[in-house]
Amino acid sequence: MSITRKWSAKQQRALEILIRLKRLYPDAHCTLNYDTPVQLLVATILSAQCTDERVNQVTPELFRQFPNARAIAQADIEVLEALVRPTGFYRNKAKNIQGACRMIVAEFGGQIPRRIELLIKLPGVARKTANVVLANAFDIHEGVTVDTHVKRLTQRLGLTEHSDPIRIERDLMRLLPMEDWENWSIRLIYHGRAICQAKKPKCDACLLADLCPSARIEG
DNA sequence: CTCCCGATAT
DNA sequence: ATATCAGGAG
Incomplete structure (x- = not known):
């Protein structure tokens, strides 16, 4: 298989994940309080x-x-x-x-x-x-926000092979349309807090599990 | 790579 | 006791 086709499949998967995240967290927003x-x-x-x-x-x-x-x-x-x-x-x-x-x-x-x-x-x-x-x-989108949640979930979802946040950001910028960069990050953060925690991810309750190479159903 | 560092969950 | 939380600098 060509490297091009493989990358395109990864992009398709990222877009499907984004669609589900938008449905799961329609009102996701920055949870820091500020006035300016x-x-x-x-x-x-x-x-x-x-x-x-x-x-x-x-x-x-x-x-x-x-x-x-x-x-x-x-x-x-x-x-x-x-x-x-x-x-x-x-x-x-x-x-x-x-x-x-x-x-x-x-x-x-x-x-x-x-x-x-x-x-x-x-x-x-x-x-x-x-x-x-x-x-x-x-509302300026010069890059993709890669924090600890975005890093962890993007790695678990198999959308990057890197551990350096700068390289992960570059991968995500190629996988996702610019208008969805912030949609992606804020919703992955919500999902990381609620379901895909660092220690004990709730894979049995995760609506992305069928798209996730790291998903494990605990017995 | 290490260090910075308090609060909370497990 | 140990790991983790919208990381960054030396």
């Missing part, structure tokens, strides 16, 4: 290796005291650390959100730049965070 693009950026930096639910517990007070980039840029770093502490990695995260906000104030007039090449220069921001902000705040 800058707040979304901050919340997304805080969400590294931490549930959105926990991020949403600290951001109301964080954004009440420091509602915009200028305020975060001028904040006492120890106050920021105390506010973000429950999200883990709190020293790095406090330093990164302040560093990012200082750069946003100094170079972009306090507004989030809308180009991924500029966003990923901000401290604590790589492609995953940049894709989340661009897609949700501006």
Whole structure:
């Protein structure tokens, strides 16, 4: 068989999975709470290796005291650390959100730049965070968001052979039409939380099992 | 590769 | 005790 035909079959399978995910999670949306693009950026930096639910517990007070980039840029770093502490990695995260906000104030007039090449220069921001902000705040789709759920499920579904998120993103960008890139990521994340968990995936309850080479029905 | 790091589930 | 959570930097 040719490599071309094999890849096309994989693409067909990805599209069928996407159709089912849309039917399963019709109202899937970003579960981080925010009022502005800058707040979304901050919340997304805080969400590294931490549930959105926990991020949403600290951001109301964080954004009440420091509602915009200028305020975060001028904040006492120890106050920021105390506010973000429950999200883990709190020293790095406090330093990164302040560093990012200082750069946003100094170079972009306090507004989030809308180009991924500029966003990923901000401290604590790589492609995953940049894709989340661009897609949700501006409806700009420069790439596919690849977080821990998208990585795990895409691997289990046999849609990539890679473990590097950058290479996984490149595979997904070729498999899926651009207008569905964010549909794909947000729904895989919902499915990863509800069914295809890292530890004990509920394959017996998974409506993608017949399309999944990793599916196992436990006895 | 390691480190950053708290909260929760198993 | 160990693994995991919308990762990123050195």
